[in-house]
Amino acid sequence: MAVAAVTAFAGCTSSGSTGSSTNAAGAEINELKAGVFLDVTSWDPANADIGFDGPYLSAVYDPLVSLDKDGKPVPGLATSWEWSADRLTLTAKLRQGVTFDDGEKFDSAAAVANLEHLKSGVRSGQAYLNVASVSAKDADTVELKLSKRDDALLYFMGLGRSWMASPAAIKAGKLTDGPVGSGPYTYDKANSAPQSQYVFTKKANHWDSATFPFPSVKLFPITDQTASFNAMLSGQLNMQFANAANLAKAKESGWNVASKPSSWVGVQFADRTGSQVKALGDQKVRQAISYAFDAAGILKAVGNDSGTTTSQLWVKGSQVYDDANNGKYKTDMAKAKQLLADAGYKDGFTVKMPMSPIFAAWQPAANQTFGELGIKVEWQDMAMPDYQKNAPTYPMFIAVIAMDGDDMATLTDQVTSAQWYNPNPSVDAFPEVKALVQKAETAEPGQAQTDALKQLNNKLVDLAWWDVWYQADNTYFSVKGITVTPMTGMMFPTLRFIQRG
Structure with missing residues (x-):
């Protein structure tokens, strides 16, 4: 897989075009090229792995709940929420005017379909063990009933267990073939090569556009950290999941280093x-x-x-x-x-x-x-x-x-x-x-x-x-002009934590 990824770099990326020598100011970095270590596990949020799937899924899906840099839940497609006095009922208000890539509308019915899908998921279900039922109270309000108080629920949702997909795609089982979400980027399947590189193009009018500064994102799964580091040195990557053994060389290159x-x-x-x-x-x-x-x-x-x-x-x-x-x-x-x-x-x-x-x-x-x-x-x-x-x-x-x-x-x-x-x-x-x-x-x-x-x-x-x-x-290297905020719980941070600067 590592050899295939490096081969893809050579064929699809211009060497050195966004390397550290040309990005001291950061403004000209219009393409994130990240070495993310592992290939995407699944485009279905119910089957995806939180650890390394985050950057892939965050490109194409919006979450109900996000996390801030301190790991605290913040609004996503759920604009607000409140707990009942006994903390057994969570009521969330939903963002309006959001449409999935297949034209399906995001509303409370879509949220319920997604939450039920996630609750039954082999991997995602772990986050919803204490959720007894989900229902739509009106077009933009959902209610989660808990069988037991769960003060970690919103955190798990924000960590990567509340990505919203098209309910039609869920029902048809289409998520095994590719993502169908409402996220900030469009998956460029034609220019992507599974196990080698994944290309994403930013949407023009996404509701959270300011959070995602790069017009283009390329994710390269490279398990061989020597190959990944060499790709950073040559400019084929401008950010990577790093090996701490290369820390001295990274500092010599003037790169940013982030660890957590x-x-x-x-x-x-x-x-x-x-x-x-x-x-x-x-x-x-x-x-x-x-x-x-x-x-x-x-x-x-x-x-x-x-x-x-x-x-x-x-x-x-x-x-x-x-x-x-x-x-x-x-x-x-x-x-x-x-x-x-x-x-x-x-x-x-x-x-x-x-x-x-x-x-x-x-x-x-x-x-x-x-x-x-x-x-x-x-x-x-x-x-x-x-x-x-x-x-x-x-x-x-x-x-x-x-x-x-x-x-x-x-x-x-x-x-x-x-x-x-x-x-x-x-x-x-x-x-x-x-x-x-x-x-x-x-x-x-x-x-x-x-x-x-x-x-x-x-x-x-x-x-x-x-x-x-x-x-x-976990350690991450990035060229000057790109900053990474590591998140405990995410082996590789989602795209909202990779910024210009």
């Missing part, structure tokens, strides 16, 4: 109750593993020091994130061995763990650390698609898991709801955790809820709910 925490890296304990491996049900054993790993060393050796060593996974900078927790599991092999001995595992134990080539960089550190503890790991090799499918069936596994920029979304995604990496949340097996979860979920949004989440965060760190080594940053 994106995922946590470490060991996911899928068996905190000890149902598969009795030892892992003991808090001391999980703590021992947490003390044993040299997180800072792993971040430097594998992560190019692009991130923050920490024992928690509420994102750094969040009000819930507590610096005091970061010293909890400072590397101490002697203490780790003593904890294992205190738990009755002086000589360690045996455990099976999955392994895939994409995680091979962390395997030597895991082998050394578990070896020193006397924990005998039987690695089960598998391909990456099988890893994601099978890893959580093992008692523990090496994980790189996306984080959220919203505190309640972090609670939902990482603790309480079933995810591929956490198919059996074990909250009910830990009464103290369950009580703190309920406290956070019922607290008044604001400081009271933040305080409750802090208490929960402290308890989870103490329990070694996970063995977090570090929060990894």
Whole structure:
């Protein structure tokens, strides 16, 4: 795929025409040429992946709800909304005068059709787990009834789970062939080549035109970051999903560099109750593993020091994130061995763990650390698609898991709801955790809820709910004249966060 993408650059892009040497002022950059790492997963918002599909979908679809640079929900096709007193009913007013590319009108009926489609979606449905029903109150008003209070709903909608498509295209199943939206750009299918390049031309009279400054956008999926970096050097790209190892060269080139925490890296304990491996049900054993790993060393050796060593996974900078927790599991092999001995595992134990080539960089550190503890790991090799499918069936596994920029979304995604990496949340097996979860979920949004989440965060760190080594940053390079605002929760930011300047 990377070779195909680079070949497409050579045939379809003029070398150096918008490189850093000609764009110091920024005004003349009329075409965004972005290396976005992965190909589009699906043009159907119900099947799309939030992580890397954002730039593709944001070109051709409008969302009901957007996010601002701080990750707070702001109006999109929904111009305003309000919650009922019990926060179980969300009523939204809709923008008028919007038409889909096939001539279909956007109104409350279209919004309902989309929300029902998203709720039933294999991927998008995760955002609507607590939505019981959706109905049209009048032509420009929709109402969402919830079965349970969900303070993260609007965030998930803004993150990439409220793109609106033509209801006729949804009904006909046409979104598998290409997008049918009302977004700021028209997809130029004739000049696009799937897996190589995607071309978009700006519409003349889009309602949110000012948010999207580039007359033309070209997105290039390039998984090979060396090829992507070379394309930046030659001017074939003017913005890319970057490798932090190239940071020095990027600064030498005078490029802008933007970074933000994106995922946590470490060991996911899928068996905190000890149902598969009795030892892992003991808090001391999980703590021992947490003390044993040299997180800072792993971040430097594998992560190019692009991130923050920490024992928690509420994102750094969040009000819930507590610096005091970061010293909890400072590397101490002697203490780790003593904890294992205190738990009755002086000589360690045996455990099976999955392994895939994409995680091979962390395997030597895991082998050394578990070896020193006397924990005998039987690695089960598998391909990456099988890893994601099978890893959580093992008692523990090496994980790189996306984080959220919203505190309640972090609670939902990482603790309480079933995810591929956490198919059996074990909250009910830990009464103290369950009580703190309920406290956070019922607290008044604001400081009271933040305080409750802090208490929960402290308890989870103490329990070694996970063995977090570090929060990894995503990094983006752009030429002078283009600024990128990274967003935790988006592996690649949507187009509204890529601006001139």
